[in-house]
Amino acid sequence: MTAEPMYELEISRVFDAPRELVYQAFVDPDQIAQWFGPVGWVVPRDTVEVDARPGGYQRFVMVNADDSSQRSPVDATFSEVIENELLVGEERVEGIPGFEGIATMTMRLEFHDEPGGKTRLELRQGPFTHQLEEGSREGWNSSFGKLDDLLASYV
C-alpha cells in the first residue's frame, strides 16, 4: 500500500555521537554557526539566536561565502521542545529580501538512542503546502528560488 505521504520529507540518519551531543548541535548557537548550511555557505555567529523552549525560536541567516548579498534566512518558532529528545519548529521560509511573501512549514526532529552510543535522527519536514493568496504564492516560489541557489552552489 502506498499510504506513505508523498508531500512530506522524511530523513533518517544515524550519527556516531550520543543523543545529548546531537541535540546540542541544533540548539547551541556557537555550534549552529559551525556546521549548518550547504558547502559554500556560512552562518555568521551574530545572526544566530536560539531559545529552545515551547514558544521559543531558532533564527539564523545562511550567507553565500563568495557573494554575501545572497542570504537565506531561517526563522523557526518552536511548538514542542523536549530536551535531548524532540524539537518541533514552525518554519518561516522567506523569499528574496524585500519580498512580502512567506511560506511556512513544520520541521520535526526526533533524537533516538541507537546501540553503541549512537543517535538516530528522524527528520520530517512539510507539509509542502501554502495558502493560495497572491503574496504567499510568490513567497513560496521565490523561497524555492533561494533553495535552488543554495543547491546550485554544490550540486
Added chain:
Amino acid sequence: MKADDRLSVIFAALADPTRRAILARLADGDATVTELAEPFSISLPAISRHLKVLERAGLISRSRSGQWRSSTLEADALKEATDWMERYRIFWDVNFDRLDAHLRRVQQDHADEGRRRPSEKGTQQ
C-alpha cells in the same frame, strides 16, 4: 500556466489529507467515486469536489467508461512535486554530512580535554 504556478496548484491540492488519501488509493489502481468514498465518512459530492481539485492540479484524470466515471493517477504531476522535495532531501544530506564531521570534532575535543586534565577529573570525584 507557468511551471511554478502549476507547482503552486499541485501543492495546494496536496495540502488536504483526504486528497492525499485519494491519491494513495489511486496509486493502487483506477477507482470510481463510490469506491474512493468508501473509506471516508464524507458524502459523494464532497469526494467529487476533492476530485475536481485534483484534476485541476493535473494530479488525476477522469474518464467516463459506461455509466461510471473512474479516476486515474497522473504520475508526472506528482513527480514534479516530489522533485521539489528531493531538492530538500539533497540539502539535508549534504548538511548532515557537515553535522557528522562537526560531531566528530566535538567528541575529539572532549577526548583531548579529558586526556589533558586527568588529575583534575580525579579530584572532583
